[in-house]
Amino acid sequence: MMRESIQLPIIDLTSPDPISTARAIRQACVDVGFFYLINHGVDERLFKKVLEQNKKFFSLPLEDKMKLVRRNHRGYTPLYAEKLDTSSTSQGDSKESFYIGSLEGKSVVSNLNQWPAEEVLPSWRSTMEDYHRRVLDAGIRLISLIALALDLDEDFFHKAGACDSPNGFLRLLHYPGELQLSEQVVYGASAHSDYGMLTLLATDGVGGLQAQLTGLPGEIQPTSDMGRCASPQWVGQSITANGRSRRRKCQNFSAFIVNIGDMMERWTNCLFRSTLHRVMPTGQERYSMAFFLDPNPDCVVECLKSCCSDSSPPRFPPIRAGEYLEERLKVTYVS
Numbered sequence: 001m002m003r004e005s006i007q008l009p010i011i012d013l014t015s016p017d018p019i020s021t022a023r024a025i026r027q028a029c030v031d032v033g034f035f036y037l038i039n040h041g042v043d044e045r046l047f048k049k050v051l052e053q054n055k056k057f058f059s060l061p062l063e064d065k066m067k068l069v070r071r072n073h074r075g076y077t078p079l080y081a082e083k084l085d086t087s088s089t090s091q092g093d094s095k096e097s098f099y100i101g102s103l104e105g106k107s108v109v110s111n112l113n114q115w116p117a118e119e120v121l122p123s124w125r126s127t128m129e130d131y132h133r134r135v136l137d138a139g140i141r142l143i144s145l146i147a148l149a150l151d152l153d154e155d156f157f158h159k160a161g162a163c164d165s166p167n168g169f170l171r172l173l174h175y176p177g178e179l180q181l182s183e184q185v186v187y188g189a190s191a192h193s194d195y196g197m198l199t200l201l202a203t204d205g206v207g208g209l210q211a212q213l214t215g216l217p218g219e220i221q222p223t224s225d226m227g228r229c230a231s232p233q234w235v236g237q238s239i240t241a242n243g244r245s246r247r248r249k250c251q252n253f254s255a256f257i258v259n260i261g262d263m264m265e266r267w268t269n270c271l272f273r274s275t276l277h278r279v280m281p282t283g284q285e286r287y288s289m290a291f292f293l294d295p296n297p298d299c300v301v302e303c304l305k306s307c308c309s310d311s312s313p314p315r316f317p318p319i320r321a322g323e324y325l326e327e328r329l330k331v332t333y334v335s
């Protein structure tokens with residue numbers, strides 16, 4: 001059964017009451033692993049500019065884009081070259097993407113010369129650098145609230161070495177509108193969880209993003225005749241960044257869709273959920289920008305003391321963030 005939409009909690013980054021905000025974040029991360037973030041400091045004009053530049057890049061001829069093909073996780077990945085659900089037998093995902101990374105272990109944007117030429121796309125690089133910096137800044141501020149939500153000091157993740165110079169990856173995405181006639185199911189992005197601490201996603205407002213939830217807050221999970229929980233449901237046809245601002249009519253900016261990544265799930269011993277999500281093709285072209293906030297590569301991610309006990313021992317061994325990320329990225333590419 002497909003549910004149409006899910007109401008995600010709304011978190012205000014400028015709320016004057018960090019304690020109640022942290023409480024709301026905790027609830028969201030335990031229940032769904034997703035929430036909307038508003039008042040994040042990335043203004044609407046910049047957001048529009050990035051979206052425009054995003055469209056311009058993907059409308060370049062394929063041979064131009066292929067000149068910037070992915071090296072060291074920076075640059076262009078063509079249609080079907082990536083498959084986020086590594087267990088699936090379907091073909092690669094129906095999306096093309098462009099990765100912009102920071103310098104290893106530094107908050108400086110560095111794309112190892114994988115940039116479109118200034119003559120071809122004027123101001124493209126500076127727009128992306130600006131956006132990268134601002135989203136990183138919002139993410140770092142959010143991490144302090146996440147620490148509070150875990151009953152830790154607000155600088156916990158900084159002290160753990162995660163945030164001094166975190167890795168920030170901005171991924172521009174384009175999902176073509178035409179639906180492929182194929183025997184196989186084709187996904188825009190097949191089911192996956194994100195790898196890092198947090199993801200801050202902005203979209204052009206076109207739907208298709210869905211999350212897999214085992215039970216909605218307050219909702220009684222149906223059980224089958226066997227007495228087992230019914231299988232998780234895909235929800236959220238309408239998880240769109242702009243949906244809320246349209247409803248509210250008063251916001252002059254869009255909300256980010258934020259979700260918890262696997263490293264945060266490891267830290268919290270699965271208290272905070274790194275929820276599976278996917279993008280289904282809708283027949284409508286779609287653009288999005290996902291910003292992955294990952295810990296400094298040297299940071300060791302290990303179960304928080306407050307998240308384990310004798311009856312709930314750590315489920316994952318400690319791991320260096322850089323190694324973990326490398327491993328996960330390696331298996332994602334079809335070619």
Ligand SMILES: O=C(O)CCC(=O)C(=O)O
Nearest residue numbers: 173189194209279288290
């Ligand atoms: O494009 C989207 O809305 C989601 C993309 C996503 O989940 C990802 O790239 O990890």
Ligand SMILES: [Fe+2]
Nearest residue numbers: 192193194277
């Ligand atoms: Fe994702």
